[in-house]
Amino acid sequence: MxxxxxxxxxxxxxxxxxxxxxxxxxxxxxxxxxxxxxxxxxxxxxxxxxxxxxxAETTWPVPDTGTIEGDLIAIATEVADTFTDPDHSSVPVAVVAAALQSDRALQAKRRFYAARQEAAARVVTRAVHRGELPPPADPVEVIRQTCAPLYHRVFISGEPVDRATAERAARAALAAARTGLL
Amino acid sequence: MxxxxxxxxxxxxxxxxxxxxxxxxxxxxxxxxxxxxxxxxxxxxxxxxxxxxxxAETTWPVPDTGTIEGDLIAIATEVADTFTDPDHSSVPVAVVAAALQSDRALQAKRRFYAARQEAAARVVTRAVHRGELPPPADPVEVIRQTCAPLYHRVFISGEPVDRATAERAARAALAAARTGLL
Structure with missing residues (x-):
């Protein structure tokens, strides 16, 4: 049922x-x-x-393109694609709306994003092992920085997202990670 | 009335x-x-x-600390402070919720954030004139990158914000702007 x-x-x-x-x-x-x-x-x-x-119970395939730049662009592109397709965006939009009205939905949203961010951060730890990046204080922060500009456009400023905004967000996060700021 | x-x-x-x-x-x-x-x-x-x-009709005082780093940290800190004080956060939280249910509220939210982002971008153009930054393709993008990680925590991942997260977001945006990526 x-x-x-x-x-x-x-x-x-x-x-x-x-x-x-x-x-x-x-x-x-x-x-x-x-x-x-x-x-x-x-x-x-x-x-x-x-x-x-x-x-959240289904496994999300973590990108593995061979480079941290490719992986972060893949993660950001998946977010952008979600919000350019109304069939895909209706669920996350409803989740954000429900979480603003219901504590049960808020807890589900927190668990979902915590699990996804944790999974996505594997691309960062892999990059550190390959010597592509200095070890960040918090690998998840690289993921937050990659995705945040897209969610900000969708839910806050109400600006469009596309693959160009996704690539820019991924590259900006990577620049910050490379300087050891994250 | x-x-x-x-x-x-x-x-x-x-x-x-x-x-x-x-x-x-x-x-x-x-x-x-x-x-x-x-x-x-x-x-x-x-x-x-x-x-x-x-x-939106009231004037928002654009920070002017003398450096781009100080200005971006001031902007990010104002966002973080808003969301750590329930008296201040109730209005923006309601705005995001209303915009998910009403086109009239969505339009008001878009206008509001477009105006605020445009005003805040003055700190970027001033920094370019002072020779602190290469001219970004889009000065507003530096503002989006500065604020997005904070809004992402509040509305998407449901993680806390504080002055440390604000400073980190500002410094990460600045690192990306300095590499000419924004």
């Missing part, structure tokens, strides 16, 4: 967005009784949180 | 946050008839958008 409900949350978000998500529509689409969905999840924010927990 | 309503929006957000904001409470606090507030603003998201437009 959880699989069906999670899939329905994703499909409903793609079609109607966060503002149009209702427990009723998710139940209908999943073919599950409304009362069951209400009893187990309660609100749309909990549905979104559980869908995110479900995504 | 607008002044009273805008002040009431701020006060209500500080006390009850975005989830607790209602047109009724804003009207009560402002001493304005409910029907008038409904007719002129309609929803809480429009109230938030108008409060933001009002803030």
């Amino acid at each position: 959880r699989e069906a409900v999670v899939a329905a949350v994703h499909a409903e978000l793609v079609e109607h967005g966060y503002a149009g998500l209702t427990v009723e529509n998710v139940a209908d689409r999943a073919g599950v009784h409304k009362t069951t969905v209400y009893r187990r999840w309660g609100t749309v924010d909990v549905l979104i949180a559980d869908a995110l927990d479900h995504t | 607008r002044e009273a309503v805008v002040a009431a929006v701020h006060a209500e957000l500080v006390e009850h946050g975005y989830a607790g904001l209602t047109v009724e409470n804003v009207a009560d606090r402002a001493g304005v008839h409910k029907t008038t507030v409904y007719r002129r603003w309609g929803t809480v998201d429009v109230l938030i958008a108008d409060a933001l437009d009002h803030t």
Whole structure:
């Protein structure tokens, strides 16, 4: 049942967005009784949180291009591509919205990004082992710096993202990492 | 009347946050008839958008410490301080939440950040004139890079911000700007 409900949350978000998500529509689409969905999840924010927990359980393939520049550009490009495709962006947009309204969603979002940042930081520790970078005080900081300008455009300044902004963000993070600042 | 309503929006957000904001409470606090507030603003998201437009009309004092490093650290520190004080963070948090639900709020948020980023970029053009920096292709990009890691922590990864994270973000942006990458 959880699989069906999670899939329905994703499909409903793609079609109607966060503002149009209702427990009723998710139940209908999943073919599950409304009362069951209400009893187990309660609100749309909990549905979104559980869908995110479900995504967090899948393995994310960490880029391995052979260079730290290639890896960081791959990570940034994946973020930019997510937010240029409405089918892909509807879920992270809903997650940020839900986390601003629900503590359960906020905790799910924190766990999700902590796990992804930790996984992505492997590209930094690999680069340190290859002698490409001085060891950063915090390898995750290189990942934050790589992704932050893209999320800032999407959620704060409301400016567009594309592969050029992704490459620039990755190269800027790398420049800071090379000077030993991160 | 607008002044009273805008002040009431701020006060209500500080006390009850975005989830607790209602047109009724804003009207009560402002001493304005409910029907008038409904007719002129309609929803809480429009109230938030108008409060933001009002803030955008006030002049923001651009830091001028004498060095680009000092100026960028001042800008980043102001962002970090905003988000470590619940009295100050409730408004920007509500703005981001409202912009995810309302096109009117989204437009207000875009205008606000475009104006602030443009104003802040004056510290970059001044530094170029002083010979501290090579001329960036886009002076605003230095500002985005300075502030983005802080907003990313607050709204995306849900990690804390403080003056140390602010200084690091400013120094990393400056390192990228010095290499001519921005």
